Amino acid sequence: MKTLLVLLGPTGVGKTDLSIGIAKAFGTEIISCDSRQIYKEMRIGTAVPSPGQLAAVRHHFIQTISVHDYYNSWQFEVQALERIRELFQEKEVVLMTGGSMLYIDAVCKGIDDIPTISPELRTGLMEVYEREGLESIRQMLKELDPVFYGQVDLNNGKRVLHAVEVCCMAGVPYSSLRKNTPKDRGFRIVRIGLNREREELYARIDRRVDQMMEEGLLEEVRSVLPYRHLNSLNTVGYKELFDYFEGKTDYAEAVRLIKRNSRRYARKQLSWFRRDDDIRWFHPDDYEGIVEAIRLMKIG
Numbered sequence: 001m002k003t004l005l006v007l008l009g010p011t012g013v014g015k016t017d018l019s020i021g022i023a024k025a026f027g028t029e030i031i032s033c034d035s036r037q038i039y040k041e042m043r044i045g046t047a048v049p050s051p052g053q054l055a056a057v058r059h060h061f062i063q064t065i066s067v068h069d070y071y072n073s074w075q076f077e078v079q080a081l082e083r084i085r086e087l088f089q090e091k092e093v094v095l096m097t098g099g100s101m102l103y104i105d106a107v108c109k110g111i112d113d114i115p116t117i118s119p120e121l122r123t124g125l126m127e128v129y130e131r132e133g134l135e136s137i138r139q140m141l142k143e144l145d146p147v148f149y150g151q152v153d154l155n156n157g158k159r160v161l162h163a164v165e166v167c168c169m170a171g172v173p174y175s176s177l178r179k180n181t182p183k184d185r186g187f188r189i190v191r192i193g194l195n196r197e198r199e200e201l202y203a204r205i206d207r208r209v210d211q212m213m214e215e216g217l218l219e220e221v222r223s224v225l226p227y228r229h230l231n232s233l234n235t236v237g238y239k240e241l242f243d244y245f246e247g248k249t250d251y252a253e254a255v256r257l258i259k260r261n262s263r264r265y266a267r268k269q270l271s272w273f274r275r276d277d278d279i280r281w282f283h284p285d286d287y288e289g290i291v292e293a294i295r296l297m298k299i300g
Helices: 017-027 049-056 072-090 101-108 119-132 134-144 158-172 196-216 219-224 239-245 253-272 285-298
Strands: 003-008 030-032 091-100 189-192 278-282
Touching: 003 101, 017 030, 017 091, 017 189, 017 285, 030 119, 072 091, 072 101, 091 101, 101 253, 119 134, 119 158, 134 158, 189 285, 196 219, 196 253, 219 239, 219 285, 239 253, 278 285
Parallel strands: 003 091, 003 189, 030 091, 189 278
Antiparallel strands: none
């Protein structure tokens, strides 16, 4: 049976090296489900695989669009499924790896049929957001969809704004469109989760931030500074350095905040993934155990 292997885990856990080894073991290619590695201008700060790693196994959805391009999890669902099915024409197994929770759920479970938001509506609501602040958008959501207002993280401006967009575009509450019913994909999905002891994971995250700074993250962020208002750049590692360039913090504090916020993001990822009882968890160093577990499922 055609099988999609999903290798997931928090930032900095060690997915990249392991995914290449597994892809080679099963003679397949890699679908990246990282919502930021897809942008051409964000190489260092998103830990894009090295040229050698990209050459070792063919990757898809790595640095394929610009930060100026609007892109969301629904588009990824459509495009990734199309690519996966193309690969299944020649391969029994396809490997998808990354840590973007919504992108993983989009492919594995599907996104409800949400209407496409018109550019005019998106621009208009964004202008309200920038002019009047998040509280104004919250109040709009409270009036349009009190059910979702009571469920959403009201400090997550992106999600609140998206819900208002959908309400306005569809003419019905966003909550009425959210069925949360997994879609049948027609192929088997096996989820492998990677994790480490907290102290080990946090130490790796801190070292990776230091390495990014050594590789030139500061200059990478400087190159996109004129576009800092774009949603694609509302990302850990970039927004902290935007504040540094704007004189809101000093360099040492900016680096400290990148480390802190990366650790917080890792905790958020793990909390999200732990809701799924179908994920089998391994230490990233247990390559042989992971491959053996996959083979015991009669995959590949």
